[in-house]
Amino acid sequence: MAGSPTARRRRLAIELKRLREDNKLTCNDVGKALDWSGSKVNRLETGQGRVQPSDIDALCRFYETSDDLRELLKELAKQSKTRGWWHAYGSAVPSWFSVYVGLEAAASSLRTYECEFVPGLLQTEGYARELHLATSQSHPDDVERMIAVRMKRQALLTCPHAPTLWAIMHESTLRHTVGDKDVMCAQYERLLDVAQLKNVTVQVLPFDAGSYPATGAYTILGFPEQEDPDIVYRDGLTDAVYLEQVEDIACYARSFDDLRALALSPRRSSNVIRQLMT
Structure with missing residues (x-):
């Protein structure tokens, strides 16, 4: 269960x-x-x-x-009536995102594609703060709580029953400066460090990959028991879409497999990230 x-x-x-x-x-x-x-x-x-x-x-x-x-x-x-740890953060976790955090906490696999920013599970605190300050109209205290939630979510990657994470990022996410050079260098280091985890794979989709089968960021969540089917998550600034139909899941799974094939290998992806640090 x-x-x-x-x-x-x-x-x-x-x-x-x-x-x-x-x-x-x-x-x-x-x-x-x-x-x-x-x-x-x-x-x-x-x-x-x-x-x-x-x-x-x-x-x-x-x-x-x-x-x-x-x-x-x-x-x-x-x-199902118990409260997850994220509920203690109140409005810092809106209801539409609370569902995702709960599903993420139970997932055994996460396949994510990002075309604008580094995936939340891989962000540094500084990078996350810059993003929240740019996109949130919340009180500064709420922003700090949002950042705290994002950082706590990352413990998932190193817990005893950690899920596998396969993250594909478009090269533009790495070249898009968020904050300043120091923020980006710290973010590059974080990506290189987490890519060393056995349960994490990081790939970069290069600019010269040509056309590719995706029209925005998404995450496919898989679960440890067969009775819990996969689900696709796509979000925006104020809401999210959860797709559970078999046909939708199959479409996104094919898209992700195609992106994996077009992206640089994990080793070459790490080399690209290292080059950006110089």
Whole structure:
């Protein structure tokens, strides 16, 4: 079972939807049978509503599930209500990004492509501060909390069950000066250091790679259990898109494989980064 409240909430929603679909019923069918609205059933299946133990009991009786499955679903519902460490940072983690942090914490693999800035998990504190000051209209104290969240997220890469991270950055992200020369040199050093980790691969997509199959940054998150399908994350300044359809996942996976083939090898990528430090 994936290990964050967000991932458990997602797993619960997936299981509830699977039960309904296995019984060849619509949300309205289930709602009518249980004297609920179809929209309530939909909310439970999309993780948008808080699932109560009584809801699990009613659904399991209706679907005639085993006692073991009912208890598993109840445990998922209970664990999904716990608070992740990031909730302590309040408004520094907006709701649309809180979902991502929770999924990231439970992921076993992360494949990310960036075409504007260094990926958040690889940024230095100085680099992150420059970005937040340029894009945020928040109070300075909130900006510092945002930076603290970003730095704490990076502990994920060196924890006992660290996910694999494969990061591809367009060369422009490295040549785009954020802050000043000192900030960039520290950022280059950070990239070289983290690229030495066994679970991290860093590649640079060079300017002369020609056309390539991507129209913006994205991250594909994979999870340790088969019951938790991959998800694609794309974000903006004030919102994010989460893609879970099989066809979407396959499209982005192909895109990432093509980008890997076009990008410089990890060794040549490190050499490019070293050259930028001189």
